Amino acid sequence: MDDEDQLEMIDILSFKSNELKQILSKNNMSEAARQEEILKYLAKQSQSPHFPPINDFKEDLDWFNVTEPLSFEDNLQGKIVVLDFFTYCCINCMHILPDLHSLEQLYSPEDGLVVVGVHSAKFTNEKDSANILSAVQRYNVTHPIVNDPKMSMWRNIGIKCWPTLLVLGPTAKPLLILMGEGHGKLLTDFVKASLTFFNKQNQIKDSSLPLSPSTDLIPASKLKFPGKVEYWKDDKEELIAVSDSGNNRILIVDAITGDVREKIGGTESGFKDGNFENCRFHSPQGIAFQDSNIIYVADTENHAIRRINRAKKSVDTIAGTGKQGNDRNGGSTGTNQAISSPWDICVYKTQDMDMSFHVNESDVEEKIVLLVAMAGSHQIWGIFVDGIIWWKFKRIPPMSCSAIIGNGSEENRNNSYPQNAAFAQPSGITVGKECIYVADSESSSIRKASLLDGKVTAVVGGDRNPLNLFAFGDEDGKAYNAKLQHPLGVAFDINRNQLYVADTYNHKVKVIDPNVNTIITCPIADSSTSEVYQFNEPAGLCLNDNGNTLYVADTNNHCIQMINLQTLRAKTFSLKFSEKRRGSANLEKLKAKKIKVNCIGGSLHLNIVVKLEGNIKLTEGAPQSWKLDSHSKHMLLPSSSGQVDIRTMSFSIDLTLPKREPGTNDKFEIKLQLNACSNNLCYPKSFVLEVPLHFGNIEKSLVGEELVIYLSEKEVRI
Structure with missing residues (x-):
């Protein structure tokens, strides 16, 4: 030109x-x-x-x-x-x-x-x-x-x-x-x-570079960049769910004890449905309880919505294809609908918008609608799990996925018509009173949308100019005079009509009074030092049932903080990870001969001897343990575990036996973990010894038996 x-x-x-x-x-x-x-x-x-x-x-x-x-x-x-x-x-x-x-x-x-x-x-x-x-x-x-x-x-x-x-x-x-x-x-x-x-042209060089990928020393047994946290309580249990985003998994945790009940997914990323061990996520973020059994997950990098079924111990995909979509309208159902980077999700329970065709309104069950902060397309989407009659009396089939608010432009545009409004990377969402609140991260604002018609209005932060996405800062105040910096999380306190905000890039937690659209910083102190607690890019938060405790996903500190809102003191919520116990069903099982015991009650003294074959020896200093792995509630014993005596190569078990009907059969199992060596090679041997019992009419009340276990490099036998 x-x-x-x-x-x-x-x-x-x-x-x-x-x-x-x-x-x-x-x-x-x-x-x-x-x-x-x-x-x-x-x-x-x-x-x-x-x-x-x-x-x-x-x-x-x-x-x-x-x-x-x-x-x-x-x-x-x-x-x-x-x-x-x-x-x-x-x-x-x-x-x-x-x-x-x-x-x-x-x-x-x-x-x-x-x-x-x-x-x-x-x-x-x-x-x-x-x-x-x-x-x-x-x-x-x-x-x-x-x-x-x-x-x-x-x-x-x-x-x-x-x-x-x-x-x-x-x-x-x-x-x-x-x-x-x-x-x-x-x-x-x-x-x-x-x-x-x-x-x-011989201009390309085959030289290497001084590459040294950043080493992450955070062990997989701990949290790694947790993104969101959600709370649930019913008559049976009190839980929090954590999106352990950096570990590509979801954790279900006892909210009282901190015990990790379930680890769902593996630490490596992937896109796979299946049981809790085999399923895979990729940087999951938002999580939402439908009830204690059904939990929904915004699987962000897989561009999908996943469903956890705790009763079935399974995960399936209910929306998204695993690849990023560019659809700004939607309308397809389930996995036929491609979506883009869902960042947060909440469950909204409501009845059909048009009740005129129902005979008795009180008999109509609430429908499940999943509201999704779709960061990738800058919109709010709905996944209509049960099907519903929605705004403007539109009939929507079950599992249909549609954009309901926002036109897909990256703007901070409020409007009475939901299709004319626009968001700038919505990343947090929560249900309030007849509305949803949205953390619109790229416009650094908190906004709300009516659940009656989708009208979008400003709450705090951002700018009146919908195209100005650089109106950020750290200023408490009212409406547009307040300034935030890339907030990612919101949680509504229905008891006090307050909205808590994870003001992510200001490393703070703030609270909004939605009646007057004002926001103030929560002066949170560390409970152990009384000094100001220093968050590091907190991204998600939730409240317990009475609104007195706020759980915060403190992302770059790799922890969940538990805030007492009455004292404004922060305490790290300690998660207790337990190693998965290897089930006896997966171990080699040896079955001893049946031992006859007295049906009128008595006791059993069982001496178990280990005999070594070939050049194998038990490793000195290594654990040589036994544990009573299962037994009838009728049996009593003074000790349920112990060590094999390497000097005598044996151990003993004494059981007190109850009175049983003649001809009754029972059993108990002993799990053994032996560590042997031969020619500088190690042979850990884990197996289960099953001991069958037969209760009959015998003269002796005290029965003494000896079992011999033969151990070699290749096998264990009796």
């Missing part, structure tokens, strides 16, 4: 990149034809005088996943470099991480490809390297990342939005720019062609 020299470099590159995208978008274009078009583009682009090499990274910046800073003049020379300009709060930035990961699986630095994340913070909190490191660990990012808090590279190049991908050639000349998400296929094809093109 004639006036190219009058345009900024980034504008020219955007124009040329869009031209290439249009060419490659033609239907029925073969892979070979796509590669040929990209190679033609590269031949022109690499010789264009409009694109000199970009300036290097500034000095004294913090780097992650490398042992030293990277430089275009040094270790990045001779590489195809993909610069990912991102800010870690941005949902769209998160969406492209799978594309980058797939690309890195195809090509390594030795192949000539390097992905570098250039963190260009939107919020003040995001400039802190410690917070970025937490995000790097939370999202399992392993490629190099640099913290550019002053956005110097962003400004020098002229980047305009998050996320932006800039592909550079082996001399740091710009080749392609991709703004937004959804460019995975184009990016992969372009990198493939670029490596081919520059390899032919």
Whole structure:
């Protein structure tokens, strides 16, 4: 074009990149034809005088996943470099991480490809390297990342939005720019062609990089970046559910004792239905109880809504496909409906909006509607579990999934008509009195929507200008005069008509009076020191049944804080993880001969001897334990566990036997854990010894028996 020299470099590159995208978008274009078009583009682009090499990274910046800073003049020379300009709060930035990961699986630095994340913070909190490191660990990012808090590279190049991908050639000349998400296929094809093109010119170097992925020392037996927490109480139990997001699992915890009742999912990510052990989540966030048995989960990175059934010990998917969708309307049912990054979820129980066809309104059961803060599409969705007659008397079938509030634009727009309102990454949701409250994170505001007609109004934070998403800060006050910073969680106290907020990037918990739209900071102190408690990006919260205790998912502190709202003191809620006991059914079982005992009562003295075969020996100092694994409630014994005496290679069990009907059969089981060695090899032996009893008419009241267990390298037998 004639006036190219009058345009900024980034504008020219955007124009040329869009031209290439249009060419490659033609239907029925073969892979070979796509590669040929990209190679033609590269031949022109690499010789264009409009694109000199970009300036290097500034000095004294913090780097992650490398042992030293990277430089275009040094270790990045001779590489195809993909610069990912991102800010870690941005949902769209998160969406492209799978594309980058797939690309890195195809090509390594030795192949000539390097992905570098250039963190260009939107919020003040995001400039802190410690917070970025937490995000790097939370999202399992392993490629190099640099913290550019002053956005110097962003400004020098002229980047305009998050996320932006800039592909550079082996001399740091710009080749392609991709703004937004959804460019995975184009990016992969372009990198493939670029490596081919520059390899032919001998410009690609096969050198390695000083990579050193951030080591996460948080054990899987502890919480790892917990995202949300939810409370439930009925006549039988009092529970909290925790989305242990960094460990890709859901924990069901006794709210009184802290005992972890159920661990649902594995610590590795995946998308799989099944039992509690085999199912898999990927960075789950929101959780909601329908009752003590049914729990719903916003499985964020799987772009799905999952359902936990505690009675069946199972997990299934009720919405979403496992891949990100771009639908802004919905209408399909169940797993036919693709969704985008659900971040929070709540259960709303209501009757049909049109009751005229019911004979007796009091006989009509409440219907279950799941309300979802759909961060990826900037909307509120409804999953109509039971089917319902909804707003404007629309009849909606069971398990239908639809966008109910928000048009999909990323704005802070309030409106009387729900389809004309817009959110900016809704990330927290809770049911109030005839309304829902929403933590709209990217507009740094709390908003509410009527459950009668979907009308959206402001509560606190944000700005009157719906396009201004930079009205953030840390100011208590009223309505728009109050300022928050990327809030992620809300919880409504129905007893006091108050709304609690996790003001995430201000590291605070705040409380709103929705009658007058004012917000104040809760002055929370550490119960052990009386000093101000320092939250670290709290993301979720919930209240107990009487509203006196607030549970807070203190995400970057990897814990749940329990706040006494009467004293405003914080105490870490201690979760008690217990190792899963290996069931006897999974162990080898040895069955002894039946022992006859007296039916009128008496006792049994059982001496068990271990005999070793071959070169095997019991390991000195190692546990050689036995435990009565199961026995009838009628049997009494002075001790239920002990150690094998290595000197005598034996142990004894004494049982007091009750009176039983003649001819009665019973049994007890002994679990043994022996540790043996032979020729510097270890042989742990775990097995169960079953001892059958027969109650009959015999003369002796005291019965003495001896059992011999033979142990070798290959087997255990009696």
